[in-house]
Amino acid sequence: MSAVIADSSVATVAPSVRDPARREQKRAFELNKLEKRLVRLTGQAIVDFNMIENGDRVMVCLSGGKDSYSMLEMLLILKERAPIDFDIIAVNLDQKQPNFPEHVLPEYLKKRGVAFHIENQDTYSIVKRLIPEGKTTCSLCSRLRRGILYRVAGELGATKIALGHHRDDIMETVFLNMFFGGKLKGMPPKLMSDDGKNIIIRPLAYNNEADLTRYAEEKQFPIIPCDLCGSQENLKRKEIKAMLREWDRKYPGRVESIFTSFANITPSHLMDRNLHPFASLKVTGEADASGDIAFDEEPCAPAGDIATVSFNRLMKSEIEE
Numbered sequence: 001m002s003a004v005i006a007d008s009s010v011a012t013v014a015p016s017v018r019d020p021a022r023r024e025q026k027r028a029f030e031l032n033k034l035e036k037r038l039v040r041l042t043g044q045a046i047v048d049f050n051m052i053e054n055g056d057r058v059m060v061c062l063s064g065g066k067d068s069y070s071m072l073e074m075l076l077i078l079k080e081r082a083p084i085d086f087d088i089i090a091v092n093l094d095q096k097q098p099n100f101p102e103h104v105l106p107e108y109l110k111k112r113g114v115a116f117h118i119e120n121q122d123t124y125s126i127v128k129r130l131i132p133e134g135k136t137t138c139s140l141c142s143r144l145r146r147g148i149l150y151r152v153a154g155e156l157g158a159t160k161i162a163l164g165h166h167r168d169d170i171m172e173t174v175f176l177n178m179f180f181g182g183k184l185k186g187m188p189p190k191l192m193s194d195d196g197k198n199i200i201i202r203p204l205a206y207n208n209e210a211d212l213t214r215y216a217e218e219k220q221f222p223i224i225p226c227d228l229c230g231s232q233e234n235l236k237r238k239e240i241k242a243m244l245r246e247w248d249r250k251y252p253g254r255v256e257s258i259f260t261s262f263a264n265i266t267p268s269h270l271m272d273r274n275l276h277p278f279a280s281l282k283v284t285g286e287a288d289a290s291g292d293i294a295f296d297e298e299p300c301a302p303a304g305d306i307a308t309v310s311f312n313r314l315m316k317s318e319i320e321e
């Protein structure tokens, strides 16, 4: 028996995997499939929230991370295909962090043929001066960054500011607010800025982080590391991310269901007195589909759980009689 045949690890490798041309073909096929999914979901989010309109000038905020590169790519693809006309201008804020490779983004954008603007503002020194050593710098840093980006949007005549937050960022934010802030509040796909002058959009709202990571690797974007400022990534966000990952592994479908729930809210079945007039609630005598049926079906009961359904029907008829 020859050495090659005797080696079981070699013998089990499919011929196609060992063939570089076939391997490349398979890689291109997979990348194409992934890109189609990302573009489809980005387009869907844009349509669902009417993020981009005819004549818009979209300022794409580019940090040099995987998400913002992917967002730019999605918007460039959609610009080619969309039935509307809109402009794209990429903007990077150079915060003067030590060792920031300032040539990377301009070189990439020139090669990609995208109009861009680099805004130089030394927020790094401000943050270092104002925040004591060892404390989290991110909240001041992002507040400063936000203010600068709003101003730049005005100067560039941008009508929309696009940020690269994705589905996982949105979910983590909801849980962060719930666990540590006592609020049911997330990161909306579209919102007005706090100065009332800008519309912020998040075209990647429906895309998941794993897809974006793989896409960035496949496309070999020149990623700029995000730890140049020396700040540790927010530990609480890390915890939430790990929790969601664990749920996804243990209970497939749970994370998707949670995300879907963000778009299916029934204020009358929660407790926010600003969203529903609990205090002034009076009987109307009119049927109301959003009204309580006294005994809602248990959401966790399997579909068609005979016992639950029959019990609810029985109780409902008891009440109506």
Ligand code: SF4
Pocket (backbone or CB within 6 Å): 137, 138, 139, 141, 142, 226, 227, 229, 230, 231
């Ligand atoms: S990680 Fe650094 S650059 Fe990013 S928001 Fe925090 S302080 Fe700012």
